[in-house]
Structure formats: C-alpha cells, structure tokens
Amino acid sequence: MPDTASNTSTQRSGGHAVEVHPLTAAVGAEIRGVDLTQVSDAQFAEIESAWIRHSALLFRGQQLDHGALLAFSRRFGELDPPPVNENGKKFVEGYPDIYVVSNIIGADGTPIGSLGAGEAVWHTDMSYLPEPPDASLLYSVEIPPAGGDTWLCGMIAACASLPQALRKTVAGRSIKHDGTYNSGGYLRAGLKDSDDPVHSVGTPHPIICIHPPSGKHTLYLGRRRNAWVVGLPRDESEALLDELWAHAAQPEHAFAHSWRVGDVLMWDNRTTMHRRDPFDSAARRLMYRTQIKGKLKPQRAP
Numbered sequence: 001m002p003d004t005a006s007n008t009s010t011q012r013s014g015g016h017a018v019e020v021h022p023l024t025a026a027v028g029a030e031i032r033g034v035d036l037t038q039v040s041d042a043q044f045a046e047i048e049s050a051w052i053r054h055s056a057l058l059f060r061g062q063q064l065d066h067g068a069l070l071a072f073s074r075r076f077g078e079l080d081p082p083p084v085n086e087n088g089k090k091f092v093e094g095y096p097d098i099y100v101v102s103n104i105i106g107a108d109g110t111p112i113g114s115l116g117a118g119e120a121v122w123h124t125d126m127s128y129l130p131e132p133p134d135a136s137l138l139y140s141v142e143i144p145p146a147g148g149d150t151w152l153c154g155m156i157a158a159c160a161s162l163p164q165a166l167r168k169t170v171a172g173r174s175i176k177h178d179g180t181y182n183s184g185g186y187l188r189a190g191l192k193d194s195d196d197p198v199h200s201v202g203t204p205h206p207i208i209c210i211h212p213p214s215g216k217h218t219l220y221l222g223r224r225r226n227a228w229v230v231g232l233p234r235d236e237s238e239a240l241l242d243e244l245w246a247h248a249a250q251p252e253h254a255f256a257h258s259w260r261v262g263d264v265l266m267w268d269n270r271t272t273m274h275r276r277d278p279f280d281s282a283a284r285r286l287m288y289r290t291q292i293k294g295k296l297k298p299q300r301a302p
C-alpha cells in the first residue's frame with residue numbers, strides 16, 4: 001500500500017508487515033517490521049524486491065549471532081571469503097566467511113579487525129578482483145559515541161546524471177582497479193607498496209556497467225587511489241578520473257548512516273560505493289561483515 005507523501009510502502013506477507021522506507025532518492029531504504037532471524041519466504045521476496053530497487057538496505061534493532069548473520073546473508077546467494085586484512089588476519093575463528101572491521105586491540109597486541117579508526121575513503125568492496133562480490137552486509141556490535149558514520153553513494157543515480165559529453169568520453173572504456181591498498185590506506189598483507197597504477201596488482205572493469213537484476217546502467221569506479229583508465233596516458237587518465245569522481249561523489253548521490261548497535265546495513269557493490277568517517281581511536285567499534293559472491297563479472301553496458 002504505497003503512501004504517496006513519504007513514498008513508503010507496506011507489504012503484508014504471511015501476516016507480518018514489511019515496511020519499506022526510502023532513505024534518499026538516490027540510494028537506500030530502511031526495512032521495518034522484520035526480525036532477521038525469522039524471515040518468511042514471503043517477507044524475503046519483499047526484501048529482495050526492495051533490494052533491487054534501492055541498492056542498499058538498513059535493518060535496525062537486530063540481534064544476530066554469527067550463525068544467524070551467515071544464515072540471513074546466504075539467502076542472497078553463496079558467500080565469498082573475505083579479504084586478508086592488513087594484519088594478515090583472515091576471519092573470525094571458526095567462521096571463515098565473516099570479516100571483522102574493528103580498531104579493538106586483541107590479546108596479541110594487534111587489532112582484531114581491519115580499517116583501524118581512521119577515515120575509509122570511497123570504494124567498492126574487492127573491485128580489484130576479476131569477480132568482485134555482488135554485495136556486503138555489515139552488522140554493528142559496538143559503536144563509538146561519535147563518528148564512524150558509513151556513507152553510501154548511489155551509482156545508478158550518478159550514472160543517470162552523467163553529463164552527455166563525459167558519458168561519451170568514457171563509453172567503451174575500462175578502469176583498472178588497484179588491489180595494493182585497502183580503503184583505510186593500509187598495504188594489503190603480502191603486497192609491495194606501489195604508486196604505479198599501470199603495473200600494480202588489480203583488474204580492469206568497464207566504467208559503465210549493467211546491473212543485471214534491474215537492467216539499469218551504473219557507474220563502476222571502485223577506488224580512486226592507483227586507478228587507471230586503461231590505454232590512456234597517465235596525465236589524461238588522472239584528469240578523466242578526477243572529473244568522474246567529482247561528478248559521482250556529489251552530495252545528491254550520497255547518504256550518511258549513523259550507526260546504532262544492532263543495525264545491519266547491506267549494499268550492492270555493483271551499484272554503490274561506500275566510505276567511513278574517522279572516529280576517536282580510544283573508542284571501540286566492532287562490526288562483522290559478510291560478502292555475497294559475484295554471480296557475473298561486471299558487465300559492460302551496451
């Protein structure tokens with residue numbers, strides 16, 4: 001039953017209402033009325049349909065143990081193993097599909113997770129791989145009193161508003177996505193420092209892709225550092241990337257999420273980028289992340 005004033009809709013599935021509240025016109029919707037440990041098939045169908053329309057979903061007030069986080073994540077597809085973090089740590093002991101994002105220092109004197117307390121710059125998860133994960137889910141367990149907001153950027157909206165001349169310039173082109181550093185600026189374990197985007201570790205992907213579930217066109221930028229527009233001289237590539245990034249990261253494409261404990265925020269890596277604000281390194285922040293395996297390589301839009 002759509003509510004025209006707020007653009008909110010309520011779907012009654014098997015007796016339990018699923019409310020879909022869009023967060024911004026460009027990206028995201030909050031889903032209310034769902035306990036993620038008990039999602040019926042009918043409710044999941046409504047969630048999936050909102051997922052395809054909004055590219056990112058927020059569920060507040062959840063209580064998930066590792067098994068429940070994995071079970072809900074798996075409803076969206078097979079899970080992708082997380083990257084090795086900057087300290088060489090891979091996953092939660094006994095749960096190889098759960099990645100830890102945290103600044104908390106463990107008994108061995110190193111952080112128990114990735115990304116510290118600093119800013120994490122705009123990026124799309126693991127886009128340096130040939131087959132990046134379709135989606136990521138982030139579940140908040142401990143949050144700092146201030147800071148640490150996670151921002152989303154809607155790349156379908158950014159693609160739709162690309163100036164015609166810029167769209168023509170990038171048509172048919174690819175960006176090489178660098179895998180040397182993570183979004184916190186940390187060197188990935190086992191790799192060598194590199195400021196040479198042409199030869200560093202990474203994978204080229206089309207700049208304008210199709211989002212298979214919706215058929216919409218989306219801008220696929222990955223991360224700015226060490227990116228290269230394949231085939232262009234470095235100075236031309238840098239100028240074109242600066243123009244693309246200035247366009248994409250405009251406030252009208254973005255949404256900032258302020259965390260509460262028990263939030264699940266999930267984003268489609270094909271149609272969003274995200275970044276994180278820094279927070280006080282003396283405060284504690286603990287998040288668990290899962291990744292949904294990519295079903296297809298990023299597909300060039302015709």
Ligand code: SIN
Nearest residue numbers: 101120149150183276
């Ligand atoms: C991430 O980039 O996956 C983590 C974002 C965050 O810490 O909010």
